[in-house]
Amino acid sequence: xxxxxxVILAGGSGTRLWPLSTPxxxxxxxxxxxxxxxxxxxxxxxxxLISSDHAWVxxxxxxxxxxxxxxxxxxxxxxxxxxxxxxxxPAIDWIAATIACQDPQAIMAVFPADHxxxxxxxxxxxxxxxxELAAQGHLITWxxxxxxxxxxxxxxxxxxxxxxxxxxxxxxxxxxxxxxxxATAKSYLQDGHYVWNSGMFIWKVETILAEIHAYxxxxxxKIDAIVNATATPQQQTILSEIWPSLPAISIDYGVLEKSxxxxxxxxxxxxxDVGNWEQYGSLFPSNEQGVGTLGKHTDLGSQNIFVYNDTPxxxxxxGLEDVIVIEVGDxxxxxxxxxxxxxxxxxxxxxxxx
Numbered sequence: 001x002x003x004x005x006x007v008i009l010a011g012g013s014g015t016r017l018w019p020l021s022t023p024x025x026x027x028x029x030x031x032x033x034x035x036x037x038x039x040x041x042x043x044x045x046x047x048x049l050i051s052s053d054h055a056w057v058x059x060x061x062x063x064x065x066x067x068x069x070x071x072x073x074x075x076x077x078x079x080x081x082x083x084x085x086x087x088x089x090p091a092i093d094w095i096a097a098t099i100a101c102q103d104p105q106a107i108m109a110v111f112p113a114d115h116x117x118x119x120x121x122x123x124x125x126x127x128x129x130x131x132e133l134a135a136q137g138h139l140i141t142w143x144x145x146x147x148x149x150x151x152x153x154x155x156x157x158x159x160x161x162x163x164x165x166x167x168x169x170x171x172x173x174x175x176x177x178x179x180x181x182x183a184t185a186k187s188y189l190q191d192g193h194y195v196w197n198s199g200m201f202i203w204k205v206e207t208i209l210a211e212i213h214a215y216x217x218x219x220x221x222k223i224d225a226i227v228n229a230t231a232t233p234q235q236q237t238i239l240s241e242i243w244p245s246l247p248a249i250s251i252d253y254g255v256l257e258k259s260x261x262x263x264x265x266x267x268x269x270x271x272x273d274v275g276n277w278e279q280y281g282s283l284f285p286s287n288e289q290g291v292g293t294l295g296k297h298t299d300l301g302s303q304n305i306f307v308y309n310d311t312p313x314x315x316x317x318x319g320l321e322d323v324i325v326i327e328v329g330d331x332x333x334x335x336x337x338x339x340x341x342x343x344x345x346x347x348x349x350x351x352x353x354x
Contacts, residue, residue: 010059010113016276018347019331028113039113058091089254090246097227100205109202118270125166126267130202143195143264149185154197173262276340281306
């Protein structure tokens with residue numbers, strides 16, 4: 001895979017993992033059971049396939065020192081810092097145009113910095129098929145085979161078989177669909193032609209740049225001006241002037257939902273987008289009663305709970321069920337597993353109060 005370049009999108013704030021994840025230390029830098037951070041694991045998955053000068057990161061400008069600390073092997077000139085967040089379409093356009101200047105034949109794989117993948121063999125096999133299809137000019141996304149009627153993810157509806165290889169199949173994408181209600185999610189699961197939208201992609205840089213020029217011409221024009229100023233004395237000034245005027249738009253909504261050149265590879269990757277405390281807790285071992293613990297904690301008779309304690313205090317729980325307990329610094333959160341999404345509300349309220 002001579003022309004493979006890997007792009008890590010590291011702009012998320014992870015407010016559903018507050019107070020461990022904060023604007024100054026978002027979730028992509030949090031540790032996984034391996035001891036590596038999520039962003040380090042993201043690079044480690046593909047590091048054997050590429051040289052360090054084929055790795056790139058797009059992140060917030062204020063996060064650049066933290067990214068460099070976690071990923072010192074990536075050249076600093078390959079770390080692109082956005083003045084403010086503008087979602088994935090401008091970020092992908094910027095990095096694709098930058099890579100194209102270095103390697104016009106580049107095939108660019110895009111991975112969020114804050115996902116966990118445990119089935120490495122399936123990931124590498126599907127990547128080989130995806131690379132081959134991308135080289136033929138297709139826009140490729142990974143679809144996660146659903147294991148439950150999940151309402152927190154977008155879905156991809158696929159149709160005809162395009163090709164198969166490396167123990168995987170690729171299908172033509174029929175439609176991207178928004179997060180469904182429970183009844184609709186159950187119907188997707190029964191249908192068998194729907195997968196979760198993973199937010200992972202691969203394509204030739206020339207292909208995605210042509211699609212962005214076609215569907216988001218104003219974004220493309222402004223990004224071209226930014227890239228043309230690279231390595232000039234005006235580089236940061238032009239970036240700071242133009243970037244805030246870009247629309248905040250996702251690559252899915254801005255390009256992929258309009259294109260007729262997309263294929264999806266359904267895969268069982270052991271994938272977790274680590275979007276809340278329940279998902280983060282599921283990455284760590286638990287006992288036969290489903291009690292998972294990080295930090296000082298003693299339990300009597302609880303079931304299906306996760307306790308995260310990064311303080312020197314000892315926590316005790318008795319007879320709890322389906323509860324998550326978070327003790328970080330001077331903050332404590334106790335919530336039912338069904339309400340973990342609402343931690344985001346506390347994070348936003350805390351920012352308003354401070």
